[in-house]
Amino acid sequence: MQKISIDRIGEKLVRRLAGHTSRRGILSRLGLALAAAPVFPVLPVSRANAQGKPDRGDRARTHFTMNSQSKDDTKCDYWRYCGVDGNLCSCCGGGPHTCPAGAKASTTSWVGTCVNPDDNKTYLIAYRDCCGKPGCGQCHCDNQDRDTQLYVPQTNNDIIWCFGLDNMQYHCSTAALVGAVQ
């Protein structure tokens, strides 16, 4: 499998974001984007920077995706939950991308790339926690596809993803569809 350089994509992106600000300024701004973006941030990049084959095929074949279903979003094996760790908001009075009443939706998330068994395509999923209430306690799932450790936080599902909220008490996790990976 051909390797591509994240750094080259990243550099252009960072430069665009950064304008004339200092390195320190860039970092802060990136931090800010994570914490304050009201919707999952999506940023345009030049396709020319990206090479390699799409994220389907054998890389998408995990134990989870080979056993997932698309009918019941209150079950741990629902396809979007390939990287979820926590209580499913769908079991707590909310929905796959809806917090239960009284909870607050985090503006940040970790991400997963999950395969929808209906079209065999890979989608980008944003796991946003719902916060400010005691743990829901229903439908606890701990799926592990592409779950990294703390030093790669954006795909770590143990972190309390309630950044930017007044209270970070964990209630449940949603799994919003953000995009289809080509």
Add this chain to the structure above:
Amino acid sequence: MQKISIDRIGEKLVRRLAGHTSRRGILSRLGLALAAAPVFPVLPVSRANAQGKPDRGDRARTHFTMNSQSKDDTKCDYWRYCGVDGNLCSCCGGGPHTCPAGAKASTTSWVGTCVNPDDNKTYLIAYRDCCGKPGCGQCHCDNQDRDTQLYVPQTNNDIIWCFGLDNMQYHCSTAALVGAVQ
């Protein structure tokens, strides 16, 4: 079984306690005694006021006392625990009348009258909670001998008996021997 009037004993006791204070003053003082007494308060009364047979014999025969033991104070059936509800401090790093390290001993208690199988005598037990730490979680017992409801608080074992302490978080319960009932 002959009934005796608690009120007559009580009145004399209250008068002695009260001196010349008002009714309101008496109530406050009684409340204070409950909350602030460093040791279980013992107050003299005239024996002449009390009649009736001792609290042994058939009244002491409960399911608990007929099955209790005197060897292992980390078991729910240890004789002193006839009225205990909670985690035994003996299982939490403390002892039957000792709080685990870092906990605070309540100065108030609910009471039980339990039969020691070694001498078949009835003893007055003060159940003092140890407080200010998360629930110990070990050796949970819920014995019910003479357990009353909230409107008779002195023998109710569901109350958090941490009155008088800065923090009333429940950790575990002790069972101190206070006296032998004649």
Add this chain to the structure above:
Amino acid sequence: MLKSAKIRVVAIAALVMAPGMASGQTNGIASPLQHVSPTGAVTIPQAEVPSVSTLDAVQPHWVFVNRGNGQDGTRIFDGDTGKMKGMVNMYGQDSFAFDPLGKNFYVAQTLWTKQDRGTRQDVLLAYDVTSLKLVSEIPIPGRMLIGNRTHNLVITADGKKALIYNMQPSSSVNVVDLEKRTFDSKIELPGCATMFTNRLNGFSALCSNGTLATVAMNGGKPVITRSAPFFNATEDPIFDTSVIDPKTGKLTLVSYSGLITPVELGAAPKIGASWSLQQAAFMRKGTYTAMDVNWMPGGRQPIAVHHATGRIYVLMHMGEYWSEYEPALEIWVLNGNTHKLIQRHALGGELKGKLINIAVSQDANPQVYASDGSGNTFVLDAQTMEKKQKMEDSGGGILYTVQP
């Protein structure tokens, strides 16, 4: 157009990688971006934005399960589907109450600023029944810390006052004005607890000397009157989770030995004659005598009443004196008006010897709810006691159904 437009994105993963990039290392190691989007492009057919749900109007078949068994919060379940509808935030020994006006869920709460240290804070909270948002937080000068009680926070029949039981350790009631949203007054209530609101916007309470105290709240200084003694508070206590019909002010009191005492609350409560559960079931009356086995009511919340029909549901076990919290082997159904047994239901399978709390919905097609204190709440058919739903990890405490 935006929703379905095919736009090119990189995900947040790229952003967090920035520090790594900035160090200038091109190490050839695959990055998360590669898996997020190796082409650097993502199609967004319909980007889902976060939202927050609201609660439907409270339904008769909803059961509210109080915290316990290691779980905080009062969970709301739909008894028809077994699904969780939402949660009212609660902790430790917090108390829950419905609003007769249907606007709020009330919680009497005690917290310390630093959990096991810091400043104690006693408050009455009002949560909106639809948004479950906190709409009001009223400081009070203290409250009783005890779990699993149904009558330590009660709301007067007109919905204007909250009554919060306190013991510090002398016994009193803190009154909150729900219209002004302020603490109103403290009523001394020596020797009594377990409050039942009456239709006169006052309340009654059970007392240690076997009487019922009635507190008239008519604007002036509260007046307390006491009934004649009618029960034995230490030998045969009345469970303080006994049941009131808030619409009629009718109490159904049950004692450890199995005596049912009906009471009609009012300025001068009418205390009816006690009758025996066991005698209604053609058995010897329950006693509070040592070494005497009988069927006995038991559990933390051993009795439920369907007010419209007067049907009484009781958790029963075989036990001796002082077995008042033993879980049930049977559920007995009785007619509270005729004092006759309707049916005994032996509990089987995972229900046998487990249930300690019982409640019933108040509609014409009632459901029975029962829980085992270990996180499982069951929905039972009120006719057959057949298990219809099982809700796991539901909490371990008292069950509440709305009074319609």
Add this chain to the structure above:
Amino acid sequence: MLKSAKIRVVAIAALVMAPGMASGQTNGIASPLQHVSPTGAVTIPQAEVPSVSTLDAVQPHWVFVNRGNGQDGTRIFDGDTGKMKGMVNMYGQDSFAFDPLGKNFYVAQTLWTKQDRGTRQDVLLAYDVTSLKLVSEIPIPGRMLIGNRTHNLVITADGKKALIYNMQPSSSVNVVDLEKRTFDSKIELPGCATMFTNRLNGFSALCSNGTLATVAMNGGKPVITRSAPFFNATEDPIFDTSVIDPKTGKLTLVSYSGLITPVELGAAPKIGASWSLQQAAFMRKGTYTAMDVNWMPGGRQPIAVHHATGRIYVLMHMGEYWSEYEPALEIWVLNGNTHKLIQRHALGGELKGKLINIAVSQDANPQVYASDGSGNTFVLDAQTMEKKQKMEDSGGGILYTVQP
């Protein structure tokens, strides 16, 4: 004489009855006093006064079990007896660390003043190891909220600084001066986390680009250097519960696929050659390839090292790629110096397919500790893996043993 004197008393019960008496009712109902002491007299052979225990010096065979499974607090158990010795107060995502000087237990804590609302409070707490009393509470400007991590609160080798990982969401380390008991400084640590103290009183951390960052703390501005990349942080991550020997600064890192990488920490860490757990066991090397089954390390805390002998204990299961948290079917014991398998131990009974955390005592007669995340912690014989003790309701999180 007082202790054994026969004196006449009434118990507190009489006091609480006072309100009832004052109402002037003589109702003939038996009172609690009657049962407390019907004669009005009590013999006090030896009145037991309340006391508070202290903790013995921390023993090598004590295991510290972090909160979880619905229980707060870190419980301390004696592995020889299975008995609980005490508890360190902890909640939610609080972090725990030993003091190299042996005086304190440290807890990095985050609380809100009103639990689910109010003001956030981030602090470093020091508890005295004997009294378990809180001796110091130092405010810090934030910390990372994540459970079950062993390297988010670490103490420098000289015991003078506490390092608390933070992400808000940019990555940094808050440094606390433990001598002055104040917050000292913030170190930016972009792209890295999981801190290992070195003997130079600085620390190293794992980074998302597969490097090890080393932070020199020599009084002035901290200097960060980075190693060459040596692991794949997204394809084959190193478990961030990997193990350090704080005395020698030797790291034993284990990756999802089963690669062990030894590292000698220092100003310029020496990163050793990786070797394969599976190859050591005469099997095909673990891969991170889809649809390829192998024995894999797994769990929340999958590896333990007995530093004196270099023995490595790993929780192993049969699984595919991305099965890194699966509970163990076997415990593998390897020689970390020779990279050779010593023994495979199949887990049976209640241990089979349950264990997710493992630790080992550091004395010459080691015990293995393992837990299932559902409240059960087991003491195992380090030679035979025979079950010696079972501690129920012990908590559900990370296990700690003291480094003697």
